[in-house]
Amino acid sequence: MSVAAANAPPTLLFQDAQGAPLAGVILFQTQASEDRHSDGSGLTPTVHVMDQVQRQFVPDLLLVAAGDRVSFPNSDSIRHHVYSFSPTRTFDFELYGNAEAPSVDFPQAGFVIVGCNIHDNMIGHIVVSATGEFLQSDDQGAMDISSLSTDDGWYAWHPWMATAGIQPIAASDLTSASVNVIAVEAPQARPETDLESRFRRRLQGGR
Amino acid sequence: MVVNFRTRLLLLIAGGIGLALFVVVVAIVLATRQSVSLHTERELEVSERVLGQLINYRDEQLRQSAYVLADDFGFRQALASDDEETIISALTNHAQRLNADLVMLLNPQKETLLASHSLSTGERAIFDAHMEAEAITQTATTAAIILAEDDAFQVVWVPVRAPHLLGWLTLGFAVDRDLAEQLQQLTNSYVHFVIGRESLQPRVISSASERIQQQLEQALLTGQLDEFLSHEEKQARWISVIATPADTAENSIEVLLTASIGSAAQPFNALRTQLLVIVIVTLLVTVVVTLVASRRFVEPLSVLSRVADAIARGQYKQKIPFIGRDEVGTLAHALDSMQSAIEEREKEIWFQSQHDVLTGLANQRAFHEYAYHRLQRQEPWSLIVVNLDNFRRLNEMFGRSICDELLQQFAQRLERLCADKFFLARLQGDEFVLIYDGNLDHAEVELKSVLAAAQENIVMQQVSYSLALSAGMVEAPRHAQERD
Numbered sequence: 001m002s003v004a005a006a007n008a009p010p011t012l013l014f015q016d017a018q019g020a021p022l023a024g025v026i027l028f029q030t031q032a033s034e035d036r037h038s039d040g041s042g043l044t045p046t047v048h049v050m051d052q053v054q055r056q057f058v059p060d061l062l063l064v065a066a067g068d069r070v071s072f073p074n075s076d077s078i079r080h081h082v083y084s085f086s087p088t089r090t091f092d093f094e095l096y097g098n099a100e101a102p103s104v105d106f107p108q109a110g111f112v113i114v115g116c117n118i119h120d121n122m123i124g125h126i127v128v129s130a131t132g133e134f135l136q137s138d139d140q141g142a143m144d145i146s147s148l149s150t151d152d153g154w155y156a157w158h159p160w161m162a163t164a165g166i167q168p169i170a171a172s173d174l175t176s177a178s179v180n181v182i183a184v185e186a187p188q189a190r191p192e193t194d195l196e197s198r199f200r201r202r203l204q205g206g207r
Numbered sequence: 208m209v210v211n212f213r214t215r216l217l218l219l220i221a222g223g224i225g226l227a228l229f230v231v232v233v234a235i236v237l238a239t240r241q242s243v244s245l246h247t248e249r250e251l252e253v254s255e256r257v258l259g260q261l262i263n264y265r266d267e268q269l270r271q272s273a274y275v276l277a278d279d280f281g282f283r284q285a286l287a288s289d290d291e292e293t294i295i296s297a298l299t300n301h302a303q304r305l306n307a308d309l310v311m312l313l314n315p316q317k318e319t320l321l322a323s324h325s326l327s328t329g330e331r332a333i334f335d336a337h338m339e340a341e342a343i344t345q346t347a348t349t350a351a352i353i354l355a356e357d358d359a360f361q362v363v364w365v366p367v368r369a370p371h372l373l374g375w376l377t378l379g380f381a382v383d384r385d386l387a388e389q390l391q392q393l394t395n396s397y398v399h400f401v402i403g404r405e406s407l408q409p410r411v412i413s414s415a416s417e418r419i420q421q422q423l424e425q426a427l428l429t430g431q432l433d434e435f436l437s438h439e440e441k442q443a444r445w446i447s448v449i450a451t452p453a454d455t456a457e458n459s460i461e462v463l464l465t466a467s468i469g470s471a472a473q474p475f476n477a478l479r480t481q482l483l484v485i486v487i488v489t490l491l492v493t494v495v496v497t498l499v500a501s502r503r504f505v506e507p508l509s510v511l512s513r514v515a516d517a518i519a520r521g522q523y524k525q526k527i528p529f530i531g532r533d534e535v536g537t538l539a540h541a542l543d544s545m546q547s548a549i550e551e552r553e554k555e556i557w558f559q560s561q562h563d564v565l566t567g568l569a570n571q572r573a574f575h576e577y578a579y580h581r582l583q584r585q586e587p588w589s590l591i592v593v594n595l596d597n598f599r600r601l602n603e604m605f606g607r608s609i610c611d612e613l614l615q616q617f618a619q620r621l622e623r624l625c626a627d628k629f630f631l632a633r634l635q636g637d638e639f640v641l642i643y644d645g646n647l648d649h650a651e652v653e654l655k656s657v658l659a660a661a662q663e664n665i666v667m668q669q670v671s672y673s674l675a676l677s678a679g680m681v682e683a684p685r686h687a688q689e690r691d
Contacts, residue, residue: 078290078293078296079290081281081284081285095288117284118285118293118301119300120300120304193299195303195308195310198323198324199298
């Protein structure tokens, strides 16, 4: 990242494939200068919650610090099978109902995509930053990076990049001189299918 | 109507060739029509085989996919959870992976546990029949198409084992316009799925246009399928590739394949056009050739017929072109000699009609004509009748042959005397008539000299015969206007 104008507050601008401002770009840190948990400084890990409501993860994006835990309670009457194959953290909680709330720790920085084995449309994202520090672009696609002292170890990521198969972008590859275009598109809103509505009517009608 | 020779020739030849061409064209048209029909029929046969294979292949593919799906660990885990909502959501989720339009979960006894569609009794009977048939044969080679909530689905069912038999997963795929269109592209014929063909409300899922689909439904309803097909220029074939063991009128599903006759006839249409052009050209050439040839044949004949016509009108000096040595030439020669012969004969006849046989003088008829014409002119002329008064006596004395000779001699004398002055004719027996072109006074003067010379004795074979003449005169138009 080359900071062009010294006097103006350094800002990164993001756009998607359509040229629209891209909100929600996350800048996270993969390595901390010092590990704040393993040095035994006594910081207790935070427990975040990614709930499951009406066959969706709520929230569908969690930003956590390395070493934090995430709990996956089930608020649906349907059972879910939550899993992740992401290298940052793999886990597998086979079908469980709302009586259980399994949790898992995230010792390593990176991004994790969470799914449900029997609900292909349930997708959650967890971004783990080494220090727990994050920067996010606003609705105008602008990200204030004045608090950033160095590019090293910082990466930009957006949930839509997972669908497009794009890896996180190193901060040094971004520029504040012009707009950073990330070739992603907003996912299509998925209408309820015929089968779903049939069974929904059946379930509602039956109960 | 009089048709001349040339037109008759033209009609005969052109008609003959036209008839031959017509027969050929009709034969060809009939043959091509039959060939087109045969071709279309064969195309439909091929389409039927292809369609059968496609549907069975699709069945096989769907079954394979269903097996893979039913083998999914998470899916089986969900089905085994005994929690209805979880099972439903897993069923829905996984069925959607295969784009299934219908999903049913049956228990091991094949009773419905969960279903996206509720089947009526009749619909269920068809489904059961399919499953029973498959259970008996232990093979899954026949595709099953069932009705569910009045829509048609191709269905497959596979066991779900965990590892004991959990139940049967049934997946259905809509038999809709999209499928029909796909099949049409592959079979090259229009594909119509007909539901309840014999029922009161037949329904058609067609790869053809909506209009055709509606018309076909209407035709099936009113039982006028044949009329519809012939109107659309299509040939059709019913096929029962899908086994429907529990068919009822309302729930029967059949496939109607139709192929356009027009497309099969296309190559023949060009041929037909060429044929038409050939026919027209041939006829034109025939007409032209016939006209030219008939001109050559007929022209001499019409010349000769004009000549004959002229001869009939009494013109005997026709120039007859002698053409060739054929029959026409002979005819021309004959005509030529005929006209001179007729001329000669006619002259003779005319002469005889105008002259006295004995004396060679103009006869009574000639005199009458002359007098008639003379009267028309309204100019004065004189008529003198001369009688040989003693002729009867001479006749009695010397006999008829002598007297005839006497008459001849006398006539010659009169003729000689009258030349240039009088028109001379013998009326009858001893009566002669002289006509003078002028009034009586002049006539009298001339007559005196004539009579003087005329009444001299005639000497024949040393015998002198005396003649006694008497004459009477009238002047016309002074004395008479009429000939008599």
